[in-house]
Amino acid sequence: AQTVTQSQPEMSVQEAETVTLSCTYDTSENNYYLFWYKQPPSRQMILVIRQEAYKQQNATENRFSVNFQKAAKSFSLKISDSQLGDTAMYFCAFMKPSVDNYGQNFVFGPGTRLSVLP
Amino acid sequence: DTAVSQTPKYLVTQMGNDKSIKCEQNLGHDTMYWYKQDSKKFLKIMFSYNNKELIINETVPNRFSPKSPDKAHLNLHINSLELGDSAVYFCASSPYLAGASYNEQFFGPGTRLTVL
Numbered sequence: 575a576q577t578v579t580q581s582q583p584e585m586s587v588q589e590a591e592t593v594t595l596s597c598t599y600d601t602s603e604n605n606y607y608l609f610w611y612k613q614p615p616s617r618q619m620i621l622v623i624r625q626e627a628y629k630q631q632n633a634t635e636n637r638f639s640v641n642f643q644k645a646a647k648s649f650s651l652k653i654s655d656s657q658l659g660d661t662a663m664y665f666c667a668f669m670k671p672s673v674d675n676y677g678q679n680f681v682f683g684p685g686t687r688l689s690v691l692p
Numbered sequence: 693d694t695a696v697s698q699t700p701k702y703l704v705t706q707m708g709n710d711k712s713i714k715c716e717q718n719l720g721h722d723t724m725y726w727y728k729q730d731s732k733k734f735l736k737i738m739f740s741y742n743n744k745e746l747i748i749n750e751t752v753p754n755r756f757s758p759k760s761p762d763k764a765h766l767n768l769h770i771n772s773l774e775l776g777d778s779a780v781y782f783c784a785s786s787p788y789l790a791g792a793s794y795n796e797q798f799f800g801p802g803t804r805l806t807v808l
Contacts, residue, residue, distance in 0.1 A: 616801070617802040617804075618799065619799035621796065663733060679737055679748055682734070682736070684733065685733045685734075685735075
């Protein structure tokens with residue numbers, strides 16, 4: 575079974591600074607997807623960024639980028655130029671593609687609470 | 693327009709009661725899911741439904757039963773509520789794209805269930 579670990583329960587960063595959230599996972603699969611989801615106080619789950627395991631290039635979405643180390647099974651999220659609106663819980667998640675695309679099953683990490691300080 | 697909606701947003705009830713949480717998606721997606729987020733924020737999948745067929749059941753108690761009247765709805769019924777059922781429940785949906793190995797899941801806003 576796959577597991578996802580986030581070793582930092584809470585982090586804080588000053589506005590405009592850069593912060594990195596850690597995520598490690600355990601799997602015997604070779605092909606899979608990794609995600610970072612953001613959950614602000616509104617509770618809505620918002621997809622931040624996605625990485626396909628077969629791609630060596632790290633995914634980037636504006637101020638968000640990942641450092642994907644497949645051999646080390648590490649998938650960290652870097653937030654540059656942190657903004658107050660980035661304050662949220664951040665969940666790392668793993669998904670193994672299903673043969674027929676039905677029933678895709680996320681495995682979520684326990685989350686990291688990020689506070690951006692003014 | 694809200695893509696995935698859930699009602700109610702908050703639900704407070706007594707132990708032993710039976711309750712339902714409704715979920716609707718207007719995205720035309722083929723698969724819908726229910727997740728439970730416990731007090732420690734751990735998010736775990738409970739069920740997924742595709743074309744009215746249950747395809748994942750992560751060994752949740754049989755007091756929980758998903759019901760899908762049509763492709764756009766997946767309701768969660770909970771019988772004989774227990775204190776440990778208190779959590780936030782999220783509905784999600786995803787499309788089916790032939791040939792794609794991944795289809796993004798879109799989450800609803802969550803329903804906070806409190807059992808007293």
